[in-house]
Amino acid sequence: MYDYRGTVSLVTGASTGLGAAYADELARRGSALVLVARRAAALDEVAARIRVRHGVQVTTLPADLGRPEDVTALLEEIDRRxxxxxxxxNNAGMSAVGPFLDGRPDRDLDSIALNVTALVTLTHGFGRRMAARGRGGIINVASTAAFQPMPFQATYGAGKAFVLSFTEALAEELRGGPVRVMAAHPGATATGFFDRTSHTMDAAAADPADRVAARTLDDFARGRPASYPGRPAFRAMTWLPRLVSRRLAARLAGGFNRRSGVDRATNAPGAAGHTPTSSGRM
Ligand SMILES: NC(=O)c1ccc[n+]([C@@H]2O[C@H](COP(=O)([O-])OP(=O)(O)OC[C@H]3O[C@@H](n4cnc5c(N)ncnc54)[C@H](OP(=O)(O)O)[C@@H]3O)[C@@H](O)[C@H]2O)c1
Structure with missing residues (x-):
C-alpha cells in the first residue's frame, strides 16, 4: 500500500473541481501539497482552506500549462525547492464543445496543449526526476470519454484516448520499477467542467468530486494500473465500445451527446484564451 503520509504531492488544475478535491483528499491523508492552476487567487483560497482543515504545508504555483514555457518554468521551480x-x-483538463467545424478551433487546440502536451511533458519531466531518486508516482486523469470517439467533443475524446493509451503503455514500461503510473477514468463528476461553454452538466447524474478523488487515491495506494472511480454504471459504459464496431461506438456516443445538447453547445467567447493569473505567472 502506498502511504501518503509525509509525502509531497503536486496537483494540476487544483483551483477548483476535481483538482481541489484531489488536493483536499491528499492533505487529509497526510501529504504536503504543491497546487498548480492559472488563477492565483482561487488557488490561494483552496490552499488556505486545506491548511486550516488538515494542517499540512501547501504551496501554490500559478501557471498556464497550455504554455510550454510555463511547464518548463514549473519543473525548474520545483528543482529549486x-x-x-x-x-x-496530472488533473488539469478542458474540453471544447459543439460541432468541430463551427467557429475557430482555438479551444480545441488549447485543450490538446493542456490535456496532451502538458501532461506528456510533466510525466516525462517528473518521471525522470523520480526515476533518478528511486521512487515516485504519477496519476494521469483521463476519463470514460477515452474509450470511444466523442462526436461534438471530438478533440476531447481523442485527447483522453491518448492519455489512456500513453499511460497504459508507460505503466507496462515501468512495471516493477521505482516509478508507478496510473490512469484515472472518472465518469460525469459534479464540477465546473462546462463553465466556459454554453453547456451545463446535470448535477444529479454526476458523482461528487470528493468521492471520485478518494476512490482514485485508494486505487493508486493499492497499486492498481487503472482507476474507475465513478459509479459502477460509468465503468460499465467503458465496456460497451469494446464490444461493438468503432463506427457503432461513435454513433452511440454521438446520439448521447445530441440528446444531452452538446451538439448545440458553444464555447464561451474568450474561453480559448489564456486567462491571466492575478499574481505572478510561471
Ligand atoms: N467533470 C467531469 O465530468 C470529468 C469527467 C471525467 C474526467 N474529467 C477530467 O477531470 C479533470 C478535472 O476536470 P474538472 O471537472 O475538475 O474541471 P474544472 O472544474 O473545469 O477544473 C479544471 C481545472 O483545470 C485548471 N486549468 C484549466 N486550464 C488550465 C491551464 N491552461 N493551465 C493550468 N490549469 C488549467 C482550472 O483552473 P484555472 O482556470 O485556474 O486554470 C481548474 O482548476 C480534467 O482532466 C477532466 O478532463 C472530468
Missing amino acids: DRPVDLVV
Whole structure:
C-alpha cells in the first residue's frame, strides 16, 4: 500500500473541481501539497482552506500549462525547492464543445496543449526526476470519454484516448520499477467542467468530486494500473465500445451527446484564451 503520509504531492488544475478535491483528499491523508492552476487567487483560497482543515504545508504555483514555457518554468521551480515531489496528479483538463467545424478551433487546440502536451511533458519531466531518486508516482486523469470517439467533443475524446493509451503503455514500461503510473477514468463528476461553454452538466447524474478523488487515491495506494472511480454504471459504459464496431461506438456516443445538447453547445467567447493569473505567472 502506498502511504501518503509525509509525502509531497503536486496537483494540476487544483483551483477548483476535481483538482481541489484531489488536493483536499491528499492533505487529509497526510501529504504536503504543491497546487498548480492559472488563477492565483482561487488557488490561494483552496490552499488556505486545506491548511486550516488538515494542517499540512501547501504551496501554490500559478501557471498556464497550455504554455510550454510555463511547464518548463514549473519543473525548474520545483528543482529549486528543497523538497522533491513524490506524486504528481496530472488533473488539469478542458474540453471544447459543439460541432468541430463551427467557429475557430482555438479551444480545441488549447485543450490538446493542456490535456496532451502538458501532461506528456510533466510525466516525462517528473518521471525522470523520480526515476533518478528511486521512487515516485504519477496519476494521469483521463476519463470514460477515452474509450470511444466523442462526436461534438471530438478533440476531447481523442485527447483522453491518448492519455489512456500513453499511460497504459508507460505503466507496462515501468512495471516493477521505482516509478508507478496510473490512469484515472472518472465518469460525469459534479464540477465546473462546462463553465466556459454554453453547456451545463446535470448535477444529479454526476458523482461528487470528493468521492471520485478518494476512490482514485485508494486505487493508486493499492497499486492498481487503472482507476474507475465513478459509479459502477460509468465503468460499465467503458465496456460497451469494446464490444461493438468503432463506427457503432461513435454513433452511440454521438446520439448521447445530441440528446444531452452538446451538439448545440458553444464555447464561451474568450474561453480559448489564456486567462491571466492575478499574481505572478510561471
Ligand atoms: N467533470 C467531469 O465530468 C470529468 C469527467 C471525467 C474526467 N474529467 C477530467 O477531470 C479533470 C478535472 O476536470 P474538472 O471537472 O475538475 O474541471 P474544472 O472544474 O473545469 O477544473 C479544471 C481545472 O483545470 C485548471 N486549468 C484549466 N486550464 C488550465 C491551464 N491552461 N493551465 C493550468 N490549469 C488549467 C482550472 O483552473 P484555472 O482556470 O485556474 O486554470 C481548474 O482548476 C480534467 O482532466 C477532466 O478532463 C472530468
